[in-house]
Amino acid sequence: MLLVVEQFLNGLQFGLLLFLLAAGLTLVFGIMDLVNLAHGSLYMMGAYFAATFAAWTGSFLLGALLALGATLVLGIVLEMSALRHLYGRDHLDHVLATFGLILFFNEAVRLIWGPAGLALPLPAWLTVPVPILPGIHYPAYRLAIIAVALLVALLLYLGVMRTRIGMLIRAGASNREMIGALGINIKLLYTLVFGLGAALAGLAGLMQAPILTVQIGMGENILILAFVIIVIGGIGSIRGAFLAAIFVGMIDTLGRAFLPNLLRQVLSGAAASTAAPALSSMLIYLLMAIVLVVRPEGLFPANRR
């Protein structure tokens, strides 16, 4: 029971983190029609910034805030210097150019911070276990991640659905030429959206940093998960990204936790312990394959075209 609740929360926490990453990716794709592989690099930069700023200021929260600002600025600079020129080009061009950016970022990090990973220690008040049910404790930090991510998801929803900027963003997603013709500064809007996506990726990175080590290439594996989520949820749809992210986070976490035991009941011990790790890492890809067979355009496709 304890394990089930704990793994369930772990899955929720991982899913929400994935949502932050996938939301930025899907926003940028939905609005600018830009495939950004370097999104994982922004996630990595968020983590590195947080580790550095936290060490400088001596405060985790201050470090996190500074890192958030730094990723936002980095995203804006990146958009204005390089990615802006890719709008309207072939998707293949996007893939290649941002692939080049990944190489660049990984190498730059190696040059600046060195090949060894960094650690981002948590303040004492975030490491205490919090009782959530009678007799069941859960780490405060993971609860904090869940709370922050849910809050950001809510703000994102309200921001996109209820504010003027959000209205422009949605309008830009459905017809970019038209809102340009109506006198909206579309360049500025794009830069803003890209910065927002970068900040979301940075937030995910810096929140994940204390749980895993901060290292080069940390953004690449999770970026692929974010892609899977977008494909499952339907490209350009934030609601789809949210549901798919929770779904994928749950399946991945619960699969890794319980699949070995389940397999052991069907297969012999040795066969189960070989098959389980491979099968549990395959699980979400299988899920994606099933979704594609049933609904090739994703579960919640955004209304485009």
Added chain:
Amino acid sequence: MKTFTVSKAVTALMLAGLVLLPLYSQASGNIFILTLFTRIVILALAAASLNLIMGFGGMMSFGHAAYLGIGGYAVGMLAQEGVGSGFIQFPVALAASATYALVIGALSLRTRGVYFIMITLAFAQMAYYVASGLARYGGDDGLTIYKRSDFSGLINLSNRTQFYYLCLACLFGVVFLIWRIANSRFGLVLQGLRSNEQRMQAIGFPSKRYQLVCFVISGTMCGLAGALLANNTDFVSPAVMYWTRSGDLMVMVILGGMGTLFGPVIGAVVYLLLEEFLSQLTEYWALIMGPLLLLVVLFGRGGIMGLLGRLNRG
């Protein structure tokens, strides 16, 4: 050759260079250059196979490195289990790649555009994780191949020069096959599908079936490259199918010129030589390579072949 063009001249020069390379290596005693170019030729073969689906079929696969791994693991696993004959290893490698391509292609081709890019990427990543989970065959650490594929006296893969010529012959064979495919009725249908799928469907071509066959052919060719690569390094590990390797292959195709016959070969030669050169220059070679790619995408339309074509027109 009907007319002289710069791109034809460059291609001919490069091919002559590739054929004569072992002579140079022997004369100068520079063994390293032969080893380097064996790798280049093998990856050029992989890039050429990717060009078949990307350039002629219009299918942007971002998971092509998976076949390198599958072909390599077929050789490695059989060697591990005591089956050393290349007459078994290579057909198994090709069959395994073809089967994987059939399944992945059937699923991925339900989507198009950017979905297709992401799906092929995700499936290749799945293959990567499966290989990492193969505890019996080295898992994450990879699998050492103690004996190269044995072709019972026909050809000795442990001889550097013979192995190089085998790889080169495979490359020429594959390029020839791609040339025949591109100019066949089948290839013309594919190129029609690339330009306008709806219209081709309206004429009555079953588009998915054509694309799937092309996808499988390309995957099988790349599986051959995988089997050769494993023999070249005497080693196979999940790292050969990591997604950055798929990206490398895509870069080679684009750099050389997508949809041209020899473009990917030139792209592979230039990309890998550049990588070699930059990594000798500085440890942080990717710091230069990354922005260089960005510039190629932004300004170098049509890749090297496109550039040579423009030179020709003056």
